[in-house]
Amino acid sequence: MYDQNLFPLLDGPTSIQAKELERAMRSSTARRDVSPMKAKSIAVVSGKGGVGKSNVALNLALLLGERFKTPTVLLDADINMANLDVLLGLNVRLNLGHVLREELTLKEIILPISERVWLLPGGNGISGLKEVDWGSKSGLLKDLYVLDEKADAIVIDTGAGVNRDVLFFAMASDVIVIVTTPEPTALKDAYGLLKSFLLSYGRDKLSKKDLFFVVNMAQSSLEANAAAERLIKVSDRFLALSPRYLGYLPFDPKVAKAVKERSPVVKSYPKSSMARAMELIVSNLITKCGLEASGDSKELAAFGAFQRLLRKLRGE
Ligand SMILES: Nc1ncnc2c1ncn2[C@@H]1O[C@H](COP(=O)(O)OP(=O)(O)OP(=O)(O)O)[C@@H](O)[C@H]1O
Numbered sequence: 001m002y003d004q005n006l007f008p009l010l011d012g013p014t015s016i017q018a019k020e021l022e023r024a025m026r027s028s029t030a031r032r033d034v035s036p037m038k039a040k041s042i043a044v045v046s047g048k049g050g051v052g053k054s055n056v057a058l059n060l061a062l063l064l065g066e067r068f069k070t071p072t073v074l075l076d077a078d079i080n081m082a083n084l085d086v087l088l089g090l091n092v093r094l095n096l097g098h099v100l101r102e103e104l105t106l107k108e109i110i111l112p113i114s115e116r117v118w119l120l121p122g123g124n125g126i127s128g129l130k131e132v133d134w135g136s137k138s139g140l141l142k143d144l145y146v147l148d149e150k151a152d153a154i155v156i157d158t159g160a161g162v163n164r165d166v167l168f169f170a171m172a173s174d175v176i177v178i179v180t181t182p183e184p185t186a187l188k189d190a191y192g193l194l195k196s197f198l199l200s201y202g203r204d205k206l207s208k209k210d211l212f213f214v215v216n217m218a219q220s221s222l223e224a225n226a227a228a229e230r231l232i233k234v235s236d237r238f239l240a241l242s243p244r245y246l247g248y249l250p251f252d253p254k255v256a257k258a259v260k261e262r263s264p265v266v267k268s269y270p271k272s273s274m275a276r277a278m279e280l281i282v283s284n285l286i287t288k289c290g291l292e293a294s295g296d297s298k299e300l301a302a303f304g305a306f307q308r309l310l311r312k313l314r315g316e
């Protein structure tokens with residue numbers, strides 16, 4: 001069991017330090033924003049529930065951190081049904097609920113889950129917080145600046161369906177990864193989610209996102225590709241949107257096994273078909289949206305994911 005206080009990600013800046021950091025980051029924003037490299041916040045979303053978002057988000061973050069050496073924060077933004085801590089076998093007492101109630105700061109709840117990956121645990125059944133006004137949580141937002149120092153990517157696991165939090169995090173992120181299964185119901189809901197993004201935020205804003213989708217729990221590549229084609233076709237025809245297909249994940253009993261063992265499948269079963277397919281998906285994501293960089297541009301790429309998320313959360 002982790003004692004959260006033993007593993008602070010941050011050095012506990014005083015509020016003055018935090019302000020200075022915030023100022024310094026703000027002044028460098030313009031330069032970094034014109035960089036061709038984009039630092040990334042990645043929202044993992046779905047229309048239908050139970051299609052594998054949390055497993056995808058968790059394994060994506062771990063692969064980014066460990067396999068692709070990108071320091072990553074995994075944010076459990078499924079406010080009322082958070083379960084990444086359960087998938088990790090952690091006994092988490094302190095979570096985003098405490099931060100949203102302004103009892104604790106992000107740095108007090110963050111946990112290392114591997115060498116380069118940290119978890120911001122979500123709350124469970126946080127009463128009274130169903131409609132979180134994220135933009136007004138100044139303590140939370142201030143801390144997000146500080147996380148930019150440590151992490152190059154932020155992976156956000158969201159709740160199922162079309163609700164305010166999901167729309168909010170998706171539109172605050174640089175990259176949206178929609179998870180669906182090949183089932184017609186899941187595909188229909190994925191399409192419905194895309195339509196909600198379009199209706200809520202407009203074509204201009206949506207076109208600035210890297211919009212991807214993954215077909216999970218496929219019985220075969222044939223089935224996955226047919227499902228992908230269907231989603232691409234209806235999105236194009238009825239919404240004039242072109243989400244890009246990142247690839248598919250096979251139905252693999254090792255996933256359920258790993259969940260029962262409360263350990264991520266890429267860690268427990270790195271040779272399983274799911275783990276290998278996840279690697280392909282992550283490497284595709286990196287190639288398609290320039291997550292990974294080297295040398296000077298690495299620094300530019302690394303910077304700003306949290307800053308951008310923060311500005312968008314504030315509606316700027
Ligand atoms: N590729 C896969 N092969 C087999 N089982 C899978 C696969 N992906 C996910 N599952 C199973 O599907 C179930 C749901 O997964 P998960 O909790 O990740 O979905 P979710 O979309 O986050 O759900 P929710 O909408 O409730 O948040 C889990 O029990 C998991 O074991």
Ligand SMILES: [Mg+2]
Pocket residue numbers: 053054055078083157158159
């Ligand atoms: Mg989930």
